[in-house]
Amino acid sequence: MNSLPVQLVAAFCVISFLIYSATCLTTTHMKQEFERYGFARFRILTGVLQLLGVIGLLVGLHRPVIGILAASGFAIQMLLALWVRHTIND
Numbered sequence: 579m580n581s582l583p584v585q586l587v588a589a590f591c592v593i594s595f596l597i598y599s600a601t602c603l604t605t606t607h608m609k610q611e612f613e614r615y616g617f618a619r620f621r622i623l624t625g626v627l628q629l630l631g632v633i634g635l636l637v638g639l640h641r642p643v644i645g646i647l648a649a650s651g652f653a654i655q656m657l658l659a660l661w662v663r664h665t666i667n668d
Contacts, residue, residue, distance in 0.1 A: 580639055588645075592635050595652065599628030615662055627655065 580588070602608045602625035612621040631648045638645015662668075 585639065588635055588639060591649075591652070592632050595628050595635075596632050599625045599632065602628060615666055615668075617662065624655070627651065631655075 602612075602621060609618070609621060612618045612624075617624075631652050634644050634648025634651070638648055
């Protein structure tokens, strides 16, 4: 079983990415943001990948390999997000 600090960090990440994925998939604001970035066609994919990552983090509490893969996917997404923000001078 994971230690309490690991569980708390995982819970924070799960909640944060769950909120982001829900807004990404459902709100007009996020639709406009993705259009502004020039990545409108990737909005749904991003939201779905975020949801899969959340599931992966939860499963990873019991199957660490899955958690590592999910966390790696999130790290790649965050690096790509930084690159996009830098590219559009945001």
